[in-house]
Amino acid sequence: MSQPVRVAERRRDANRDVNRAIPDATIARLPIYHRVLGQLVESGVSTVSSEELAGACGVSSAKLRKDLSHLGSYGTRGVGYDVRFLAYQIARELGLTQPWGVVIVGAGNLGHALVAYRGFASRGFEIVGLLDTHPDVIGQRLGSPGREVSVRPMADLEQIVLGGRAQIGVIATPAEVAQDVCDRLVAAGVRSILNFAPVVLAVTGDVEVRKVDLAVELQILAFHEQRRNDLIPEFDHPSDAEAFDPESLGEAINA
Amino acid sequence: MSQPVRVAERRRDANRDVNRAIPDATIARLPIYHRVLGQLVESGVSTVSSEELAGACGVSSAKLRKDLSHLGSYGTRGVGYDVRFLAYQIARELGLTQPWGVVIVGAGNLGHALVAYRGFASRGFEIVGLLDTHPDVIGQRLGSPGREVSVRPMADLEQIVLGGRAQIGVIATPAEVAQDVCDRLVAAGVRSILNFAPVVLAVTGDVEVRKVDLAVELQILAFHEQRRNDLIPEFDHPSDAEAFDPESLGEAINA
DNA sequence: CCGTGTGAAATATTTCACAGCC
DNA sequence: GGCTGTGAAATATTTCACACGG
Numbered sequence: 001m002s003q004p005v006r007v008a009e010r011r012r013d014a015n016r017d018v019n020r021a022i023p024d025a026t027i028a029r030l031p032i033y034h035r036v037l038g039q040l041v042e043s044g045v046s047t048v049s050s051e052e053l054a055g056a057c058g059v060s061s062a063k064l065r066k067d068l069s070h071l072g073s074y075g076t077r078g079v080g081y082d083v084r085f086l087a088y089q090i091a092r093e094l095g096l097t098q099p100w101g102v103v104i105v106g107a108g109n110l111g112h113a114l115v116a117y118r119g120f121a122s123r124g125f126e127i128v129g130l131l132d133t134h135p136d137v138i139g140q141r142l143g144s145p146g147r148e149v150s151v152r153p154m155a156d157l158e159q160i161v162l163g164g165r166a167q168i169g170v171i172a173t174p175a176e177v178a179q180d181v182c183d184r185l186v187a188a189g190v191r192s193i194l195n196f197a198p199v200v201l202a203v204t205g206d207v208e209v210r211k212v213d214l215a216v217e218l219q220i221l222a223f224h225e226q227r228r229n230d231l232i233p234e235f236d237h238p239s240d241a242e243a244f245d246p247e248s249l250g251e252a253i254n255a
Numbered sequence: 256m257s258q259p260v261r262v263a264e265r266r267r268d269a270n271r272d273v274n275r276a277i278p279d280a281t282i283a284r285l286p287i288y289h290r291v292l293g294q295l296v297e298s299g300v301s302t303v304s305s306e307e308l309a310g311a312c313g314v315s316s317a318k319l320r321k322d323l324s325h326l327g328s329y330g331t332r333g334v335g336y337d338v339r340f341l342a343y344q345i346a347r348e349l350g351l352t353q354p355w356g357v358v359i360v361g362a363g364n365l366g367h368a369l370v371a372y373r374g375f376a377s378r379g380f381e382i383v384g385l386l387d388t389h390p391d392v393i394g395q396r397l398g399s400p401g402r403e404v405s406v407r408p409m410a411d412l413e414q415i416v417l418g419g420r421a422q423i424g425v426i427a428t429p430a431e432v433a434q435d436v437c438d439r440l441v442a443a444g445v446r447s448i449l450n451f452a453p454v455v456l457a458v459t460g461d462v463e464v465r466k467v468d469l470a471v472e473l474q475i476l477a478f479h480e481q482r483r484n485d486l487i488p489e490f491d492h493p494s495d496a497e498a499f500d501p502e503s504l505g506e507a508i509n510a
Numbered sequence: 511c512c513g514t515g516t517g518a519a520a521t522a523t524t525t526c527a528c529a530g531c532c
Numbered sequence: 533g534g535c536t537g538t539g540a541a542a543t544a545t546t547t548c549a550c551a552c553g554g
Contacts, residue, residue: 025523031474035453049535058455061535062525069537077536078532094474095481102473109368116364119453119470124477167480168473191483192476194469198290198374200313208479210472214449215374217465218357218423219286219349221447222379224463225422226350228446280545304513316513317547324515332553333512514553521546531536 022093026067030090032057033064037087049080096124101165103190105181106172107132107140107151110196114172115142115149125168129160161188171195182209277348281322285345287312288319292342304335351379356420358445360436361427362387362395362406365451369427370397370404380423384415416443426450437464 036056040048050068054061068074068081074089075081091097102125104111114120115130130149132138143149152160160166169185171178171193178197185193186207195201195211203209291311295303305323309316323329323336329344330336346352357380359366369375370385385404387393398404407415415421424440426433426448433452440448441462450456450466458464 023523027475027478028471030478031468031471032455034474035470036455051535056455058457060525062527063523065536066524066538073537075536076532077530078534080535093478095477096474098481100473100477100480109364109371113364113368114469117469120473123470123474125473168476192480194472194476200287200291200311202313208476210476212467212469212472213286214369214372214467215290215378216283216286217449217467218355218375218380219289219351219378220282221423221449221463221465222350222355223282223285223348225355225447226353278545305515306513315547317549318545320514321516321546328515330514332514334554335513512554514551516551517549519546519548522544524541524543526541527539529536529538532534 022070026070027094029057029059029063029067030094032059033067034087034090034094034096037083037090040083041087046083047080048083048086050075053081099124099126100167101126101128102168102170103127103129103131103157103160103166103185104170104172105131105154105157105185106174106196107134107137107142108172110172112142114170116144118144121147128165129156131157131160157184158188161185161190166190168192168194171197171201173197175199277325281325282349284312284314284318284322285349287314288322289342289345289349289351292338292345295338296342301338302335303338303341305330308336354379354381355422356381356383357423357425358382358384358386358412358415358421358440359425359427360386360409360412360440361429361451362389362392362397363427365427367397369425371399373399376402383420384411386412386415412439413443416440416445421445423447423449426452426456428452430454 033053036053037048040053040056050061050065054064057064065075068086071089071093074086088097102120104114104127107115107130111130111132115127120127127143127147127149130142130151131154132151133154137151138153140151141148142151161169167190169182169190169192171181171185173181175197178195178199179201182193182195182201182203186203191207193201193203193207193209195209196213198213198215201209201211288308291308292303295308295311305316305320309319312319320330323341326344326348329341343352357375359369359382362370362385366385366387370382375382382398382402382404385397385406386409387406388409392406393408395406396403397406416424422445424437424445424447426436426440428436430452433450433454434456437448437450437456437458441458446462448456448458448462448464450464451468453468453470456464456466
């Protein structure tokens with residue numbers, strides 16, 4: 001997706017292993033470590049070994065140690081890691097020690113689910129805008145009592161982003177309009193986008209797009225499920241000659 | 256996540272490169288290729304080169320060709336790929352040529368969004384159950400006019416799965432109950448699980464779990480966003496001495 | 511010619527295994 | 533003695549570049 005990342009030279013913290021690229025694979029696991037560390041804090045655990053933490057995160061201890069070694073030497077040999085201190089170091093590496101503004105486009109079921117999601121605010125993400133085109137939902141108030149968000153018209157997008165409030169855009173719209181929404185977000189200055197629409201977004205190289213695609217995940221599961229069944233003799237699959245009908249295919253693939 | 260996969264020896268199709276492991280990285284991209292091919296069919300395109308298809312999928316043409324080479328030789332040198340034929344081959348590899356039953360646990364906002372998702376049925380996934388514990392939502396009818404689903408009580412889980420209708424389970428519940436739901440799904444025979452709850456599920460080795468985690472994706476974006484800002488001198492970050500307060504940390508991490 | 515299919519090279523990631531430090 | 537941090541080895545994945553076939 002994106003290239004491994006070189007830490008800026010000007011960082012001051014002597015504790016940190018400066019000028020080292022942190023692998024993407026590691027970055028993708030840090031949020032898990034961070035979440036589990038938070039749970040350990042709540043359980044009153046103050047120290048944890050790589051073996052224990054790795055177990056709770058579903059990774060090998062060697063992988064965990066290697067991942068953490070990219071951030072610096074935050075453990076104590078013979079003892080383990082201080083849970084709170086390690087959580088803080090990971091949070092800082094991920095940028096969770098500063099607030100991020102998120103604008104969500106699309107207030108359908110998915111948009112509602114996102115607004116309802118706890119663990120947003122606690123990690124420094126604030127929903128600074130929730131947009132939709134549908135007159136019926138505009139003006140609706142969502143969210144928990146403390147953190148209410150009201151649905152605003154799409155026209156407010158530029159104002160919200162240009163006001164410097166939103167660094168991250170979330171696309172929770174139908175696929176048909178996702179590229180348009182993406183273009184408007186980028187034009188307004190958003191450089192980080194999380195896309196839930198099942199389309200490949202076209203963006204310039206300086207924009208980071210991550211995508212979450214339900215259908216993709218299900219299909220990966222289906223592949224493995226099929227494999228499991230392949231080992232069972234009763235199962236059988238169509239061969240080309242039997243099953244490939246070039247005429248009937250096609251339109252059926254898309255929704 | 257899971258190990259690369261060895262195709263079962265008994266496959267008959269002479270056209271296929273038998274007994275080859277297909278890399279996980281390739282499997283993860285096949286659904287994208289499949290979806291874009293479907294769009295090409297709808298556009299009336301009948302042949303496509305690796306360069307064109309790769310562009311539409313956001314990958315390099317070399318990667319696309321290598322990926323497809325794991326399935327077999329389905330292109331024509333000097334010409335490209337037959338769109339419909341390639342779509343079918345990918346569909347078969349992914350297991351989309353057979354129907355899959357999906358049981359969704361949790362009929363909150365996310366469950367609603369999943370039921371509303373088109374592109375479910377068109378890829379052979381049928382929602383055979385939608386479960387919730389909340390008395391208010393049980394009995395509710397959701398989904399499009401043709402494909403209606405009504406919310407059933409959690410107690411129906413075993414009946415649905417043991418009836419052989421559900422091969423895939425989707426967990427769209429609050430984090431607190433996700434492990435319990437997972438255990439019940441597995442006990443009833445489900446071996447493929449898609450988890451939307453922000454917890455690391457503990458399962459035995461024969462169960463495939465994939466997870467979709469909004470917070471993780473946002474944090475990865477935040478990391479890259481922070482990096483971008485690191486290159487701008489005005490920005491600065493707390494050093495350990497200034498910002499790490501072991502007392503105030505902790506409980507704040509979790510939702 | 512043109513574009514696929516693929517060995518070989520280059521990268522990236524994971525795993526091993528143990529030296530080093532508390 | 534125990535557990536971290538890390539070089540080195542093993543795997544996995546991507547990229548290169550070109551032989552080959554239509």
